[in-house]
Amino acid sequence: MTLNIEMEYETPLEFDWEDIARKVTEAALDYEHCPYETEINLVLTGNEEIQRTNREFRDIDRITDVLSFPMLDFDAPGDFSHAEEDDSCFHPDTGELLLGDIMICIPRMQEQAQSYGHGQIREFAFLIAHSMLHLMGYDHMTPEEAAVMEKKQAEILENLGITR
Template sequence: MLYTDNRQDKLKVTEKFIDKLSEVCSFTLKEEELDKEYQISLLFVDNDKIKEINKETRGINKETDVLSFPMLDYEDKKVYKNMYKGYEFDETYMDGNELVLGDMVLSLEKALEQSLEYNHSYEREVSYLIVHSILHLLGYDHMEDSEKIIMRKREEEILNKLEIIR
């Protein structure tokens, strides 16, 4: 289940928009072979608010597009497709039957700016950022080049299967 909270007023957030993002979330998790019900919270903000959160949580005093706050702990920070299949998570990570994956904070203002900069649709940019953030919630990272290659490849594979292209 995707829980959303809109705390910005620069771009309209419709039920259709939220339904599309829920579809992107579900598809991404299915592609990663997560076979559990899940919870993800998604907070929509503007550039000022994400800058504030970025400074508070990461010590970086600038706006960004999306922030991810995973709830799961990953021992070796290496995540592979299929690692969740049949895995029983400790009750620490469960809310009833749902696995609590974490929180995402998305600047819709930044997503719009980037869609114009990269010359693709706003829907494509927001979908990309959702896929990117979910992969972070699942333990993917891009701090090292080798990790970045793996993560970028998964992002593109998932978006291509969703037929969300540049």
């Protein structure tokens, strides 16, 4: 797995965010039995940039905690069986599946950790697990979809020993 990380946010985090990001992305891929080596881009940013991106790509002019940009269309969530039908989904040099991009707003992540009463590591890990599921075709538009995502997120984090 290749995890490309871009730190746009100026204030350093007080935990090993690179290690947490790698562990959670790998755990999510393993949990969903992804049969490919993958490439994922992770951007850690601030309020202004995530609001601009949210406005530009979703027509929602407000700050959000995380944005996910899947590169693959799934017939069913977590079903990678059709990926090889479109070889544009794979990096031409490495052969890795281009899964997509994740953008996390660090100030929002920090605020949510405090308001939810758990640590920044847990909130950061949660946002990555949540976004990874979006990259693998899951959504939470209906109560049923939300329940599936919530269960999977919780199990991914529990398997890593990351709890509230």
